[in-house]
Amino acid sequence: xxxxxxxxxxxxxxxxxxxxxxxxxxxxxxxxxxxxxxxSLFPLASIFVFILIWHLGATALFNKEASARIEKARIEQGxxxxxxxADCINSGxxxxxxxxLPSPKQVYQAYQALWKDHIQISEKKDxxxxxxxxxxxxxxxxxxSPISYTGRPSFLDQIATSLKTVAAxxxxxxxxxxxxxxxxxxxxxxxxxxxxxxxxxxxxxxxxWLLLVFMIVKTVITDPDMDKSFIISFISVGLCAMWATLxxxxxxxxxxxxxxxxxxxxxxxxxxxxxxxxxxxxxxxxIFTGLRITVSVAWMVLIAIELLAQSPGLGSFVWEEFQNxxxxxxxxxxxxxxxxxxxGFLLDRIMLSVQHLMTFNKA
Numbered sequence: 001x002x003x004x005x006x007x008x009x010x011x012x013x014x015x016x017x018x019x020x021x022x023x024x025x026x027x028x029x030x031x032x033x034x035x036x037x038x039x040s041l042f043p044l045a046s047i048f049v050f051i052l053i054w055h056l057g058a059t060a061l062f063n064k065e066a067s068a069r070i071e072k073a074r075i076e077q078g079x080x081x082x083x084x085x086a087d088c089i090n091s092g093x094x095x096x097x098x099x100x101l102p103s104p105k106q107v108y109q110a111y112q113a114l115w116k117d118h119i120q121i122s123e124k125k126d127x128x129x130x131x132x133x134x135x136x137x138x139x140x141x142x143x144x145s146p147i148s149y150t151g152r153p154s155f156l157d158q159i160a161t162s163l164k165t166v167a168a169x170x171x172x173x174x175x176x177x178x179x180x181x182x183x184x185x186x187x188x189x190x191x192x193x194x195x196x197x198x199x200x201x202x203x204x205x206x207x208x209w210l211l212l213v214f215m216i217v218k219t220v221i222t223d224p225d226m227d228k229s230f231i232i233s234f235i236s237v238g239l240c241a242m243w244a245t246l247x248x249x250x251x252x253x254x255x256x257x258x259x260x261x262x263x264x265x266x267x268x269x270x271x272x273x274x275x276x277x278x279x280x281x282x283x284x285x286x287i288f289t290g291l292r293i294t295v296s297v298a299w300m301v302l303i304a305i306e307l308l309a310q311s312p313g314l315g316s317f318v319w320e321e322f323q324n325x326x327x328x329x330x331x332x333x334x335x336x337x338x339x340x341x342x343x344g345f346l347l348d349r350i351m352l353s354v355q356h357l358m359t360f361n362k363a
Contacts, residue, residue, distance in 0.1 A: 051104050054103070054104055055103055055104055055105075057101065058100070058101045058102060058103040058104075058106075059103065061098075061100040061101050062098050062100055062101075062103075064100075065098030065099070065100045066086075066089050066098050069085055069089070069096070069098065070082050070085050070086050070089070073085040094327035097327055099327075099330065100330070101330070102328075102330045102331035102334055106328070106331045107331045107334045107335055107338075109328070109331065110328050110331035110332045110334070110335050111335050113328065113332075114154075114155040114332060114335060115155075117154055117155065118154035118155055118156045118157075121151065121152065121153070121154040121157070122154070124149075124151060125149050125151070128149045128151075129149070132146075132147045135147060153312055155317065155332075155335075155336075157312075158312055158313050158314055158316070158317045159314060159339065159343070161311075161312045161313045162302055162303075162306065162313035162314045162315070163343070164230075165230065165233050165234050165237060165302060165306070165311070165313060166234075166237060166295075166298050166299050166302050166347075168230075168234035168237075168238075169233075169234040169235070169236075169237030169238040169241060169298050169302070170237075170238070170241070170294060170295055170298050171238075172234065172235065172237075172238030172239075172242070173237075173238040173239075173241050173242035173245055173294050173298065174242075174245065174291065174294075176238065176242055176246075177242040177243070177245035177246035177249060177290075177294070178245060178246075178249050178287065180246055180249075181245065181246045181247070181248070181249025181250040181252075181253065181287075181290075182249060182250075182253050182275060182279070182280075184246075184250040184253075185249060185250035185251070185252065185253025185254045185283075186253060186254075186279075188254070191250060191254065198243065198246065198247065201243070202243040202247075204240075206236060206240045206301040206304050206305050207304070207308060209236045209239045209240050210232065210236045210305055210308050210309060213232050213235045213236045213239065214232050214309070217231055217232050217235070229309050229310060229311040229312075230311060232309050232311070233302070233305050233306055233309045233311040233313075236301075236305045236309070237298050237301060237302050237305055238298070240297060240298070240301045240305075241294045241295075241297040241298035241301065242294060244290045244293035244294050244297065245287070245290035245291050245293070245294045246290070247290065248286045248287055248289055248290025248293075249283065249286070249287050249290060251286055252282070252283030252284075252285070252286030252287050253279055253283050255286075256278070256279050256282045256283060257282065260278050260279075260282055261274070261278065263278075264277075264278045284355075284358055284359040285355070285359050288351065288354070288355035288358065288359060289355075291351055291355075292348055292351045292352065292355070295347050295348065295351050296344060296347070296348060299340070299343065299344045299347055300344070302314075302315065303315040303318065303340065307319045314336055314339070314340060317332075317336055318333055318336050321333050321336075
């Protein structure tokens with residue numbers, strides 16, 4: 001028994017490789033091989049199937065667009081023009097390539113181009129900082145703001161800007177929705193009084209929130225040095241995303257076990273201690289469920305808000321590439337799509353991990 005426990009400990013923490021290693025070592029080979037196939041090989045196979053379907057679909061659309069261009073040249077200019085168009089397409093000349101769904105290879109090449117572009121922009125930033133280092137030191141002594149780099153941001157810079165915006169919007173939603181949710185949850189009268197307002201504001205479009213915030217911010221903030229586009233973006237994100245947290249918090253507080261409340265009354269706890277020692281810990285599972293939804297909604301609406309607010313970030317990147325119409329613009333948009341999806345998934349996993357650490361209800 002002891003030897004078996006020691007063997008099992010050797011494979012702990014190896015994830016999906018654990019069943020395979022146990023199979024190789026001769027421990028329950030059939031069972032562990034089956035688990036390895038289900039948990040590892042099937043997901044990998046699904047990735048290859050997805051890429052294959054994507055490649056076939058992109059090829060079919062490319063051929064259809066190419067045939068349409070050749071036929072159009074034949075109808076408008078004759079056989080010679082059609083043959084020239086076919087030769088141009090086959091040569092790979094970007095001036096005549098069909099502008100349709102990019103293939104996996106083209107998307108990977110676009111990713112490499114974006115990475116090289118980031119390296120070049122980073123080098124330019126470093127050179128700029130070296131040039132203005134002495135000037136900025138003098139300006140700092142005089143109490144002036146330093147000269148900053150105002151060149152074009154790279155793709156990674158725009159990812160960082162979007163993450164900063166969604167983080168600010170999430171914190172705004174957290175600090176607004178949780179206290180209001182607690183107050184409403186503690187009083188049935190308040191829940192009934194304000195439920196209509198919550199139900200009306202919850203489905204409002206991000207575009208409407210953006211316009212409302214824009215009207216208020218441009219009036220309240222008159223300092224030209226402040227980044228109004230960032231302020232408008234993160235406030236709009238927070239207002240769009242906070243409703244799930246507000247509703248879940250009020251539900252969690254309202255549904256706290258009455259025995260807990262009775263115990264707090266017996267112990268003569270103040271209202272503050274009741275909230276922080278009894279009500280909040282008991283409500284954490286529902287609160288964190290709301291926060292997970294809030295993060296997902298915030299990241300989802302961020303792209304549209306950045307696009308409309310003309311704020312730097314992934315939203316403006318996608319729109320600029322769409323407007324650009326370059327040969328690799330579609331491929332870069334697909335790269336941004338995958339990046340948006342991966343980051344959204346990671347944000348949800350982070351919130352789930354925090355929920356497991358903070359709550360006693362592991363389910």
